[in-house]
Amino acid sequence: MCDHEVKTNCFEYIDSQMPPVPLELNVNGESIYELIDPAMTLLDFLRVSLKLFGTKEGCREGECGACTVIMNGRAVPSCLILAIEAQGADIITVEGLSKNGELSILQQEFIKEDGLQCGFCTPGMLMSAKALLDRNPNPTVDEVKEAIAGNLCRCTGYKSIINAILSAAKREREALSNG
Amino acid sequence: MDKRQYKYIGKSPDRSEALEKVTGRAAYVHDMELPGMLYAKALHSPYARAKIVSIDVSAAKALPGVKAVLTGEDAPYLVGLYMIDKRIIAKDIVRYQGEVVAAVAATDERIAEEAVSLIKVEYEVLPSVQTIDEALEAKILVHEDINDLEYMKGVFFPQKDSNIASWNKTVRGDVEKAFEESYLVVENEMYLPAAAHTPLETHAAIAEADPYSDRIKIWSSAQSPFAVRQLMAKSFGIAESDIQVIIPYVGGGFGGKAGIHLEPLSALLSKACKGRPVKYKATREEEFNQLPTRAAMRGRIKTGVTKDGKITAMKVYYDWDSGAYADYGVNVGKTAIYSGAGAYEIPNVEIHSRTLYTNKVFSTAYRGFGHLETHWVIERQMDMVAQKLGIDPYDFRMINILGPGKTTVSGEVITESTGSPSDCLKAVAREINWTGYQSEEEREIQRKTGKVRGKGLALLHKAPAMPAFTSTASIIQIDGDGKVKVMIGAIDIGQGANTAMRQIAAEVLDIPLENVEVVWESDTQKNPYDWQTVASKLTFMGGNAVIKAAEDMIKQMKEVAAQVFRCDVSKLSHGDGYIYHVHHPHKKLSYGNLARGYSYENGNAIGGVIIGRGTYIADGLTNLDKETGEGLPALVWTYGAHGVDLEVDLETGDVHILKIASAFDLGQAINKKMIEGQIMGGVLQGIGSALSEGLKFNAEGKLLNPTFTDYKIPSAKDIPDEIVPILIENPQADGPFGARGVGEHPMISVPSVIGNALYDALGINFHKLPLNPENIALAIAAHHTS
Numbered sequence: 001m002c003d004h005e006v007k008t009n010c011f012e013y014i015d016s017q018m019p020p021v022p023l024e025l026n027v028n029g030e031s032i033y034e035l036i037d038p039a040m041t042l043l044d045f046l047r048v049s050l051k052l053f054g055t056k057e058g059c060r061e062g063e064c065g066a067c068t069v070i071m072n073g074r075a076v077p078s079c080l081i082l083a084i085e086a087q088g089a090d091i092i093t094v095e096g097l098s099k100n101g102e103l104s105i106l107q108q109e110f111i112k113e114d115g116l117q118c119g120f121c122t123p124g125m126l127m128s129a130k131a132l133l134d135r136n137p138n139p140t141v142d143e144v145k146e147a148i149a150g151n152l153c154r155c156t157g158y159k160s161i162i163n164a165i166l167s168a169a170k171r172e173r174e175a176l177s178n179g
Numbered sequence: 180m181d182k183r184q185y186k187y188i189g190k191s192p193d194r195s196e197a198l199e200k201v202t203g204r205a206a207y208v209h210d211m212e213l214p215g216m217l218y219a220k221a222l223h224s225p226y227a228r229a230k231i232v233s234i235d236v237s238a239a240k241a242l243p244g245v246k247a248v249l250t251g252e253d254a255p256y257l258v259g260l261y262m263i264d265k266r267i268i269a270k271d272i273v274r275y276q277g278e279v280v281a282a283v284a285a286t287d288e289r290i291a292e293e294a295v296s297l298i299k300v301e302y303e304v305l306p307s308v309q310t311i312d313e314a315l316e317a318k319i320l321v322h323e324d325i326n327d328l329e330y331m332k333g334v335f336f337p338q339k340d341s342n343i344a345s346w347n348k349t350v351r352g353d354v355e356k357a358f359e360e361s362y363l364v365v366e367n368e369m370y371l372p373a374a375a376h377t378p379l380e381t382h383a384a385i386a387e388a389d390p391y392s393d394r395i396k397i398w399s400s401a402q403s404p405f406a407v408r409q410l411m412a413k414s415f416g417i418a419e420s421d422i423q424v425i426i427p428y429v430g431g432g433f434g435g436k437a438g439i440h441l442e443p444l445s446a447l448l449s450k451a452c453k454g455r456p457v458k459y460k461a462t463r464e465e466e467f468n469q470l471p472t473r474a475a476m477r478g479r480i481k482t483g484v485t486k487d488g489k490i491t492a493m494k495v496y497y498d499w500d501s502g503a504y505a506d507y508g509v510n511v512g513k514t515a516i517y518s519g520a521g522a523y524e525i526p527n528v529e530i531h532s533r534t535l536y537t538n539k540v541f542s543t544a545y546r547g548f549g550h551l552e553t554h555w556v557i558e559r560q561m562d563m564v565a566q567k568l569g570i571d572p573y574d575f576r577m578i579n580i581l582g583p584g585k586t587t588v589s590g591e592v593i594t595e596s597t598g599s600p601s602d603c604l605k606a607v608a609r610e611i612n613w614t615g616y617q618s619e620e621e622r623e624i625q626r627k628t629g630k631v632r633g634k635g636l637a638l639l640h641k642a643p644a645m646p647a648f649t650s651t652a653s654i655i656q657i658d659g660d661g662k663v664k665v666m667i668g669a670i671d672i673g674q675g676a677n678t679a680m681r682q683i684a685a686e687v688l689d690i691p692l693e694n695v696e697v698v699w700e701s702d703t704q705k706n707p708y709d710w711q712t713v714a715s716k717l718t719f720m721g722g723n724a725v726i727k728a729a730e731d732m733i734k735q736m737k738e739v740a741a742q743v744f745r746c747d748v749s750k751l752s753h754g755d756g757y758i759y760h761v762h763h764p765h766k767k768l769s770y771g772n773l774a775r776g777y778s779y780e781n782g783n784a785i786g787g788v789i790i791g792r793g794t795y796i797a798d799g800l801t802n803l804d805k806e807t808g809e810g811l812p813a814l815v816w817t818y819g820a821h822g823v824d825l826e827v828d829l830e831t832g833d834v835h836i837l838k839i840a841s842a843f844d845l846g847q848a849i850n851k852k853m854i855e856g857q858i859m860g861g862v863l864q865g866i867g868s869a870l871s872e873g874l875k876f877n878a879e880g881k882l883l884n885p886t887f888t889d890y891k892i893p894s895a896k897d898i899p900d901e902i903v904p905i906l907i908e909n910p911q912a913d914g915p916f917g918a919r920g921v922g923e924h925p926m927i928s929v930p931s932v933i934g935n936a937l938y939d940a941l942g943i944n945f946h947k948l949p950l951n952p953e954n955i956a957l958a959i960a961a962h963h964t965s
Contacts, residue, residue, distance in 0.1 A: 052203075053209075060463065063886065107201040111198070111201060117674065149896045152892060155673050157860040
């Protein structure tokens with residue numbers, strides 16, 4: 001919502017005018033090849049081109065974390081990344097969390113601890129949590145808070161989310177030592 | 180029914196829709212695409228108040244892909260909840276920076292955005308109303324036609340030739356005489372800024388308006404589908420029944436999605452595009468700047484007390500800086516005259532609540548509306564009076580607290596069934612080990628460490644603010660397998676209401692929880708009526724409606740079973756999914772066997788399709804008297820209290836909350852896990868209002884912080900070390916299983932309790948929110964130099 005009269009103070013959409021570019025990447029274990037507008041964000045590529053609506057748009061400016069996905073093992077805000085930056089990347093979205101019709105331990109713990117209310121921040125929250133647990137299977141409370149500090153939630157007060165991540169970490173460690 | 184025998188009530192089953200939400204399959208309006216759908220974008224006023232001299236949309240219309248461009252000329256409709264005062268698109272004049280002056284529908288969002296940038300508007304900037312005092316002076320009228328505006332009569336009282344959208348009053352006893360006779364009179368002025376709801380899903384609506392008839396189909400992120408339908412019908416002058424409103428998943432509301440918002444504009448654009456569906460999804464900036472907020476408020480309070488701490492008189496002026504349109508604002512103001520004295524008995528009281536028009540983004544309902552604001556004034560004042568009297572603020576509250584036999588400012592006599600505020604206050608005081616304010620010597624010792632601890636207490640009460648005729652309903656249908664589908668008209672926006680309704684239906688019908696489904700997507704063509712999903716009324720009113728529908732279903736099944744067993748209905752009971760004879764329990768029929776009529780072996784059938792029906796209407800409420808505020812406004816009061824233990828960094832002014840204990844007399848917990856979720860989340864929202872949040876405007880009325888970068892809501896790193904929810908269960912006789920609503924209450928009085936603890940820590944009384952590091956550090960510095 002900008003002052004369209006005051007050009008210097010205003011965002012104005014300028015079409016890139018560039019021809020479509022090929023994009024090859026892997027999303028949730030599936031190889032994708034598409035011709036895309038080089039100005040397209042990764043968020044728009046997931047939602048508009050691939051119709052993966054699990055990843056949410058909350059602000060389009062990297063402040064709320066609702067669009068978080070995992071790119072090459074790191075949690076990233078997909079609204080701040082151009083789709084072509086994901087060339088050759090491995091992307092995991094919320095749709096890629098469960099395997100063979102079974103929820104991941106993390107998803108199960110979010111349900112059990114009620115780490116969600118309206119559910120709109122949940123996909124991004126799950127991806128930040130998964131990225132954390134993948135690199136640090138035994139996080140402290142402060143490490144969990146740090147990992148999800150960029151994911152805003154207006155409903156839960158975060159406590160139930162933190163509990164869900166900690167108990168998922170515990171169960172995942174147990175599953176690893178038993179298996 | 181004996182409490183201990185409940186199978187589902189008071190337990191903590193998982194949220195019914197959690198699976199859809201953790202797998203990304205829950206579809207919100209944001210995620211919806213329809214065949215032929217177009218995308219809307221709007222042009223907003225850069226000025227707080229200006230004349231629209233001319234608008235040139237020719238370049239926008241000429242852009243390929245643009246299907247419609249509308250200005251105020253094309254939208255000659257006024258819309259409003261209580262005051263019919265807002266144009267769908269501004270015409271001739273703009274009243275706040277952010278108001279829509281033109282809108283575009285195009286084949287994609289980028290084209291729509293580009294088209295908006297091609298619209299040329301010439302404005303003549305006018306002086307604007309920016310402060311409460313400017314609004315009261317009325318040199319400039321935000322609505323020059325205020326005398327002619329249509330409004331809800333008998334409930335709201337707009338003042339002629341003024342900026343006062345409504346002036347509501349309570350006058351009880353003789354305050355002036357009581358002040359004269361008081362031992363001590365304490366006066367204070369308190370203030371809090373406007374605040375944003377910030378649901379993670381911004382407002383979104385899709386409309387499909389049939390160009391050949393009046394029919395309009397809407398998909399919206401709204402909290403109140405039936406209100407959208409009613410208000411749109413009134414605005415467009417069409418029949419309510421021609422409008423269909425469908426609500427899929429909603430990504431948070433907090434009151435900001437009650438009422439009517441993007442739906443009419445989407446509908447007009449759709450109509451202009453030959454009925455193609457048009458989607459309007461607000462950007463985050465629009466969410467802050469075009470869509471409504473919580474009003475800023477100034478409270479001027481005067482309290483008279485006896486020497487031993489009995490409040491004899493209270494006089495308050497609540498002035499709401501409510502922005503350019505009334506929306507819910509006048510109703511927010513109205514709550515102040517029945518709730519704005521706090522949970523205390525005060526014999527002589529005068530409350531004036533004035534909802535003021537200003538040239539700012541307009542305000543609406545926000546979680547417990549009116550209450551966080553008035554309680555910031557009342558509960559800080561209670562502490563400041565106690566300080567002057569030299570009485571422990573806990574004792575001062577207990578001397579004046581409401582309870583059975585005592586009378587509210589509206590003249591309602593409290594009973595055992597109303598619940599107990601003192602139980603709440605006692606519980607939190609115990610939890611934080613309250614022993615009274617610390618002494619100046621104790622503070623001084625701590626100051627040397629650079630950090631000072633402080634404790635505080637605050638009380639709260641709230642009743643739903645709703646029309647006296649508010650009603651709701653439930654329908655329960657049953658399948659041949661004995662499983663039931665419950666339909667209600669209210670919306671689960673994440674508070675867990677559908678899970679609670681499921682537990683209630685399962686309990687009454689005595690069937691497993693898995694056999695009950697509360698139908699998710701709400702549709703005004705199919706679901707029964709509900710007034711609005713607001714006011715923490717769903718558990719109470721919806722719960723009662725579901726109980727009645729389930730009982731109706733059992734009654735119908737018993738009537739058929741009585742024929743089969745050739746006995747009187749009174750000989751039959753129900754349990755575990757069967758209707759059975761009380762004396763011959765082997766004579767039983769499963770619900771499934773009765774669902775569609777009972778068939779004898781020879782094929783002969785009796786009964787029919789069983790459908791349970793339950794309705795609930797607010798019981799015994801009245802409008803409040805125009806002059807005295809007397810009447811019965813409250814269907815159900817929920818009392819609560821907070822106690823906090825915090826630490827202030829003397830150098831940075833940063834507040835760290837070690838522990839906050841929050842007790843609510845909710846009558847009977849339906850789902851403990853979800854109630855605790857409401858408390859945890861509500862308390863943190865209250866902490867946001869207390870410590871960091873607030874809209875900032877420049878002198879010309881431009882909103883300076885319409886982003887998450889500059890408007891900080893709490894993150895995971897800002898949570899208290901400990902939040903202790905305390906559930907107190909003094910049942911309400913007419914509540915569902917004794918329950919009261921509690922969804923909004925956790926937020927109320929959180930700023931007050933933190934302000935009170937800051938006094939304990941620093942010996943400084945804060946009068947303005949937010950209590951951010953800047954304001955606290957400045958106050959500490961000023962305190963030390965004085």
